[in-house]
Amino acid sequence: MTMLRDIFAKPINRAIDGVIKADDDASLKLELDEYVITGEIAQRLEQFLEAYNNYETANGVWISGFFGSGKSHLLKMLAVLLESRVVEGESALDVFLRKPEVVANPMLAGALRKAVSIPSRSILFNIDQKAEVISRSDVDALLSVFQKVFDEMCGYYGKQPHIAQFERDLDSRGQLQAFRAAFADLSGKPWERGREQALLEKANTAAAFARATGDRPEDAADILSQYRKDTRVSIEDFAVMVKAWIDGQPRGYRLNFFVDEVGQYIADNVKLMTNLQTIAETLNTRCRGQAWLIVTSQEDMASVIGELNARQENDFSKIMARFRPASLKSVDVAEVIQRRLLDKTEAGKVQLGHLHDREENNLRTLFDFADGSQSLKNFRDRDHFIASYPFPPYQYTLFQLAITSLSQHNAFEGKHSSVRRCACRVYRARN
Incomplete structure (x- = not known):
């Protein structure tokens, strides 16, 4: 007798993260x-x-x-x-x-x-x-996020808009690399670390700026504070x-x-x-x-x-x-689960086809009750049985409604936890 796990086309113990993360490239x-x-x-x-x-x-x-x-x-x-x-x-x-x-x-x-x-x-x-x-109560909260990700894409320091603007201005004058080199020479650390400690590196920043631009050191003494004061971004x-x-x-x-x-x-x-x-x-x-x-x-x-x-x-x-x-x-969730998680090997399809043929008459009445109870969604045909097994079709809808209701009552980490994340867990547990 073939083990249940052997009928699936893909290993059932493979790592699957049901929640798609924008910043995760590992998977x-x-x-x-x-x-x-x-x-x-x-x-x-x-x-x-x-x-x-x-x-x-x-x-x-x-x-x-x-x-x-x-x-x-x-x-x-x-x-x-x-x-x-x-x-x-x-x-x-x-x-x-x-x-x-x-x-x-x-x-x-x-x-x-x-x-x-x-x-x-x-x-x-x-x-x-x-x-x-960034506080959502800030009138420019949305713009701040867009500015942040754009600055980071450009290679600037998105967490502090005034530092990003400082870097952008140096870059536009072709002096950013000279500044980076001067800062590393003066402070003994790369600018990527120094800008995170801008208040502590005020003197080194000013000296490096003066060296890169040819300005007098005294004129650059308060350069980042001036940028903080002057930097304002509109849409x-x-x-x-x-x-x-x-x-x-x-x-x-x-x-x-x-x-x-x-x-x-x-x-x-x-x-x-x-x-x-x-x-x-x-x-x-x-x-x-x-x-x-x-x-x-x-x-x-x-x-x-x-x-x-x-x-x-x-x-x-x-x-x-x-x-x-x-x-x-x-409605496409069932199709995604069937094709991504429940896809069967050719041998598995043959075995499940024979199982369906033997139990077809029983399947027709298994979820139908004569006393007026709710009618549960049944398998449409042989191919549907093979694609859905081991889940009866009604379980897709029932499970989805249950997870949605639970998430609306904060049963998970976030209000809008993914149905497919929970489906992956049930899939592994069941198989």
Whole structure:
């Protein structure tokens, strides 16, 4: 008798993280290989790529979906794909082009190739994570996060905007490397460490600045304090910086911001909602399709925001007018689980096929009751039995509803814990 674990195509004890993390590249190859393109996701991909490849006016995409719909995974895959990332010696595009759904859809394959041929850089981040030290009550909280990740991408010190501006100004004058060398010589430590201790390294910073620029040391004595006092960034200034960076790249280059869980971050804060809209509009005005904003959010924003009042609904509708919608439904969760976790070997399919044939009549009545009780979803046919085994179909919906309800009552680390994370745990325990 074949052991249950032997019927699966992939090892059931392999490491699977059900929660996709924007800043985690350790499992990126596995995430690429095992990403499942359902029919709905293929449709959403085609819509997005049509807009991305043929820019007209909109430069924003709003990916929404309920728990476990895969919006964070899709966001990460788009970020990796569009910048033509090479992972463990293979390009992300090549991984996608060999997926059966892409092979069977020449239009989608062609759109992917065209999008990847556009040179670009992706900035992928979870907004709550990057905003850890920034108060949401600050009117410029959202802009501060965007400025921070942009500065870090440029190689500047994103945690302190005035230091990042100090570095940017030196860089624009071709003096940043000379400053770094002078600081290391004077302090005995690299500038990357020194800038984290800026208050303690005030004298070395001033001396290094004077040496790199040729200014008098006494004139540079308070250089960082002056930058702290003078540095103010507006949305317009941010867009100008982004445009200047893009202009320094090859012709047609794009900078794409991929922002996870933005809906939860701006929830119940009208100012943050307005800022998001303005950032998208200003980047579009300045960069003309060369700076895109792709964000994710819960499908049911009312449950995240609470009971929306009239003003909030109006503000939120204005934001959505600046973004192309891409809504994912949780009905695809069963298909993803079947194809990613429950895929069977050929021998396993044969064995389960025989089992279905023997028990077919029993399966038809197993979940149906004559006393008026609730009718549970049964196996559709032989192929459905093989794909779902060992889970009866009703368990997908029941499990999803249970996890959603538990998470809404803070049973997990976060309110919006992923359904698929818990599914991975149940899958291992059951097998």
